[in-house]
Structure formats: C-alpha cells, structure tokens
Amino acid sequence: GQQVMQIPQYQHVQEGEDFTTYCNSSTTLSNIQWYKQRPGGHPVFLIQLVKSGEVKKQKRLTFQFGEAKKNSSLHITATQTTDVGTYFCAGGGSNYKLTFGKGTLLTVNP
Amino acid sequence: ETGVTQTPRHLVMGMTNKKSLKCEQHLGHNAMYWYKQSAKKPLELMFVYSLEERVENNSVPSRFSPECPNSSHLFLHLHTLQPEDSALYLCASSQLRGVGYEQYFGPGTRLTVT
Numbered sequence: 001g002q003q004v005m006q007i008p009q010y011q012h013v014q015e016g017e018d019f020t021t022y023c024n025s026s027t028t029l030s031n032i033q034w035y036k037q038r039p040g041g042h043p044v045f046l047i048q049l050v051k052s053g054e055v056k057k058q059k060r061l062t063f064q065f066g067e068a069k070k071n072s073s074l075h076i077t078a079t080q081t082t083d084v085g086t087y088f089c090a091g092g093g094s095n096y097k098l099t100f101g102k103g104t105l106l107t108v109n110p
Numbered sequence: 111e112t113g114v115t116q117t118p119r120h121l122v123m124g125m126t127n128k129k130s131l132k133c134e135q136h137l138g139h140n141a142m143y144w145y146k147q148s149a150k151k152p153l154e155l156m157f158v159y160s161l162e163e164r165v166e167n168n169s170v171p172s173r174f175s176p177e178c179p180n181s182s183h184l185f186l187h188l189h190t191l192q193p194e195d196s197a198l199y200l201c202a203s204s205q206l207r208g209v210g211y212e213q214y215f216g217p218g219t220r221l222t223v224t
Contacts, residue, residue, distance in 0.1 A: 043213075
C-alpha cells in the first residue's frame with residue numbers, strides 16, 4: 001500500500017533559524033496536505049497542494065509539491081516559539097483517504 | 111474550534127469493560143473518520159464513513175466497532191480492549207468534492223486501557 005515517509009523525525013532550532021521538513025511518497029499522489037499539531041492538541045489543516053511543481057506561501061511558511069507529485073516540503077523562515085509542534089504531511093490517493101507521515105516534531109529555543 | 115467535538119476527552123477502562131466514544135461534526139460534511147494516534151507511529155486510519163456508508167475498514171480488530179447513524183454523528187464502540195489499544199483516538203470530518211478534502215479533526219479521546 002501507499003507509504004509516506006517524512007524526515008527528520010525531530011528538529012530543534014534556535015528562534016530565528018529556518019526549518020524544513022521533507023515528505024516522500026512511494027506512489028504518485030493526487031494531492032498533498034500539511035497539518036500542524038500543537039503539543040496536547042489535535043492536527044489542524046494548514047494547506048493542500050494539487051498541481052505538479054506547485055509552491056504556496058503562508059506568511060513565513062513555504063510549501064512545495066514536487067514535479068513528479070511524489071515529494072513535498074515545508075519550509076519555515078525565521079522560526080518563532082509559536083511554531084512549536086508536530087508537522088505532518090498527508091498524501092491523497094483515492095477520493096477519501098489520506099496517508100499520513102510520522103511527522104516532524106519542531107522545538108524552538110527562545 | 112467547535113466544528114468537530116468528541117466525548118469523552120479522557121477515558122480509563124479495564125480490559126473487560128464496554129465503552130463508546132462519540133464524535134459530532136457541525137460542519138455539514140459528508141465523510142467522517144476514526145484515527146488512532148500512538149506515540150512514535152503515524153496517524154492510523156481505522157474507519158471511514160462516506161454518506162453514512164462504511165467505505166474503509168483498515169484491518170481493525172473486531173473489538174472496535176464503528177457506528178454512523180447519520181452524517182453528523184460517529185461512534186466507536188469498544189469492548190475487551192488490550193493495553194496496546196491505549197492511544198489518542200481522533201475523529202475527523204471532510205467534505206468530499208473532487209480533489210479537495212481537507213480534514214477537520216476533533217480534540218480526541220485519550221484512552222487508557224488498564
């Protein structure tokens with residue numbers, strides 16, 4: 001079945017440093033979604049990418065979808081303490097099903 | 111956020127107990143999901159209901175029994191669970207329409223099986 005690998009598993013940064021997490025799928029995806037889960041919270045939808053090579057930005061967050069629609073990345077510029085949490089990618093295959101990566105836990109030292 | 115609610119938020123049960131988890135979505139969505147979230151594992155999809163019909167049962171043991179009486183409510187009935195079933199159980203909903211189907215998660219039920 002479809003597998004989604006996400007690296008790194010953990011990332012600790014100093015406030016102000018940049019952060020990137022990467023996602024790779026074993027199969028071509030129809031879309032990729034990104035979620036953020038704060039400590040003690042639940043996953044919250046951030047964004048969806050659909051087109052090959054698509055790039056979207058949300059303030060300091062930049063999301064990319066690879067040309068082959070099998071990989072994606074999330075880049076945060078100048079991290080802040082409010083960015084702390086686990087970032088999950090989720091690959092869309094069939095109409096209703098998402099396959100989640102294990103997530104990257106980001107901690108930020110103030 | 112009150113779009114998807116779950117009760118109870120915490121549950122401790124013995125291996126011989128029977129309990130139920132409840133999820134309600136107030137977003138008018140047409141699909142609902144149960145996920146299991148354990149430490150150091152990806153979110154595991156358990157069940158999917160689309161228009162009240164179960165469309166996915168991801169090899170989940172029969173001690174977990176879902177019920178979807180209408181498009182707004184989803185239950186997970188639990189019986190004779192094992193300690194390894196302790197986890198955060200998350201409910202989610204989405205509106206299936208072409209490619210766009212972001213999922214909205216509830217706060218989860220933290221389940222401990224003793």
